[in-house]
Amino acid sequence: MSQADDWVLLAYRLPRVPSTPRSAVWRKLKRLGVAQLGDGLVALPADPRTREQLEWVAEEVADHGGEATLWLGRPLDPTAISVVVGRMTAAVAAEYDAVAAEAAAARTADAVARRRAVARLRRELHRVQGRDFFTCPQREAARRAVEHLATADTAGART
Amino acid sequence: MKWATRPGVHVDRAACAWLIRRFIDPGAEFVFPAGPAAIPPGATPFDMRGAALGHHQGRCSFETALEAFGLTADPALEEIGRIVHEADLADERYDAPAAPGLDVLVRGLTLTSESDHDTLAITDRLFDGLYEHTRRQLMTGRPPA
Numbered sequence: 048m049s050q051a052d053d054w055v056l057l058a059y060r061l062p063r064v065p066s067t068p069r070s071a072v073w074r075k076l077k078r079l080g081v082a083q084l085g086d087g088l089v090a091l092p093a094d095p096r097t098r099e100q101l102e103w104v105a106e107e108v109a110d111h112g113g114e115a116t117l118w119l120g121r122p123l124d125p126t127a128i129s130v131v132v133g134r135m136t137a138a139v140a141a142e143y144d145a146v147a148a149e150a151a152a153a154r155t156a157d158a159v160a161r162r163r164a165v166a167r168l169r170r171e172l173h174r175v176q177g178r179d180f181f182t183c184p185q186r187e188a189a190r191r192a193v194e195h196l197a198t199a200d201t202a203g204a205r206t
Numbered sequence: 207m208k209w210a211t212r213p214g215v216h217v218d219r220a221a222c223a224w225l226i227r228r229f230i231d232p233g234a235e236f237v238f239p240a241g242p243a244a245i246p247p248g249a250t251p252f253d254m255r256g257a258a259l260g261h262h263q264g265r266c267s268f269e270t271a272l273e274a275f276g277l278t279a280d281p282a283l284e285e286i287g288r289i290v291h292e293a294d295l296a297d298e299r300y301d302a303p304a305a306p307g308l309d310v311l312v313r314g315l316t317l318t319s320e321s322d323h324d325t326l327a328i329t330d331r332l333f334d335g336l337y338e339h340t341r342r343q344l345m346t347g348r349p350p351a
Contacts, residue, residue, distance in 0.1 A: 102255050
């Protein structure tokens with residue numbers, strides 16, 4: 048998907064105290080890779096999965112005594128939405144770059160540390176991919192950096 | 207009894223349906239209303255917003271159902287709960303290496319199934335196998351060969 052047409056929006060309000068549910072909800076939303084459109088207003092490109100993910104966050108908000116409503120929306124202003132998409136893509140790109148940098152740095156480590164790094168970075172890649180809605184170009188570079196590290200490891204193990 | 211859940215079933219709903227049919231109500235009839243307003247009278251909703259058998263306290267609906275049905279004494283079901291949790295939510299609360307595979311398989315099934323009933327007929331078999339595998343692994347401490 049290069050540009051999303053429909054977005055699912057979650058408008059929510061949670062009491063300021065206690066702060067634990069607030070930060071738990073926010074952590075969950077960050078993990079999903081939402082675009083923050085305003086205070087208590089987040090959005091994801093709409094598909095059955097993102098819709099369900101935000102439905103459950105809404106349920107959690109309600110469980111904690113807050114208020115949450117879900118909306119389906121289509122932006123009227125394509126320029127504004129490209130700014131939002133740009134921001135989402137930049138956030139994911141930075142995460143991919145960090146993975147690639149860590150993979151590069153681990154190449155000089157010993158075999159055990161390299162293997163550990165490969166396992167950890169593959170998991171991290173998987174996580175980041177889950178919130179990469181616009182097939183960010185940095186994805187391939189990060190994936191290659193990690194697989195390169197894995198190959199270096201097998202080559203090292205054979206000698 | 208009638209049980210209602212959202213159409214386009216995925217892993218959590220499929221797991222709940224299996225649990226209901228195998229452990230609670232062998233003659234269970236499943237319906238897939240478009241929204242909460244369309245739930246037929248007398249049907250028990252699950253994995254829908256507002257349902258008691260839903261996501262609560264960070265748990266997926268299957269985990270909630272285990273608790274609600276009093277099935278938490280079965281360690282194999284508890285383990286399947288962890289797998290379904292990770293397949294559905296992937297929040298890394300549990301170590302469940304089988305979860306990503308289960309997620310992919312059930313998602314693929316929903317793409318090729320003709321109906322939700324069709325999907326559940328296959329996922330029932332899948333969960334039967336997962337249950338037996340998990341049970342034997344817990345019994346012997348090793349994955350069955």
